Amino acid sequence: MSSWLDAARDGEPDPDENTPRSTSSDRVQVAYLRTLDDAQLVSQLISGIHDALTVLFERHSATVFRVARRMLRDDGEAEETVQQVFFDVYRAVKQFDEEKGTFRTWLLQFAYHRSMNRKEQLQSQRVNDWIELDEALPAELFAGAKRPLQLDPLETGRLIRQLLSTIKPRQRRAIELTFFEGLTAEEIANRTGESPAAVR
Numbered sequence: 001m002s003s004w005l006d007a008a009r010d011g012e013p014d015p016d017e018n019t020p021r022s023t024s025s026d027r028v029q030v031a032y033l034r035t036l037d038d039a040q041l042v043s044q045l046i047s048g049i050h051d052a053l054t055v056l057f058e059r060h061s062a063t064v065f066r067v068a069r070r071m072l073r074d075d076g077e078a079e080e081t082v083q084q085v086f087f088d089v090y091r092a093v094k095q096f097d098e099e100k101g102t103f104r105t106w107l108l109q110f111a112y113h114r115s116m117n118r119k120e121q122l123q124s125q126r127v128n129d130w131i132e133l134d135e136a137l138p139a140e141l142f143a144g145a146k147r148p149l150q151l152d153p154l155e156t157g158r159l160i161r162q163l164l165s166t167i168k169p170r171q172r173r174a175i176e177l178t179f180f181e182g183l184t185a186e187e188i189a190n191r192t193g194e195s196p197a198a199v200r
Helices: 002-009 024-033 038-046 051-072 075-095 103-141 153-164 169-179 185-192
Strands: none
Touching: 024 051, 038 051, 038 075, 038 103, 051 075, 051 103, 075 103, 169 185
């Protein structure tokens, strides 16, 4: 956590390079901070005790991760979101008002909004990737027999997965059964419960 906390400090003077990063007094301070409640830790953080954020992270990062993971469905994205949430909290900590709610509630608002923003960014990226693919493929695929599209098996598999991910599950299933299992429309209809006309 120290790397993004250092970045969050944004211009604060670095300690002397000969000063130990961790001392017994630091450990005593952290131990003391762990006895405080969230509101008291926020007060400590506002007063410049950066280890208070470390304790808040220890206390609440798992909850923030669960929120982010539930929304983003990706551990790596959730971990990055957790760090960004606590970065946001560090920068906005003076805005916390205990009279309006608990720190945990305030923190979870950050977690929700940051996760939602990231989810929208990822969805937008997937749409943009598909638009770029859609624009690029016709020129390559339909340029004529003199210039066929050359893809290795891995690229072909990735392209097929991208294409299949853009259609409805029922349509995707019919395509998979037709091209990967070699079933006829009647056989697919028997397996899926659809009519042959619907499969076609």
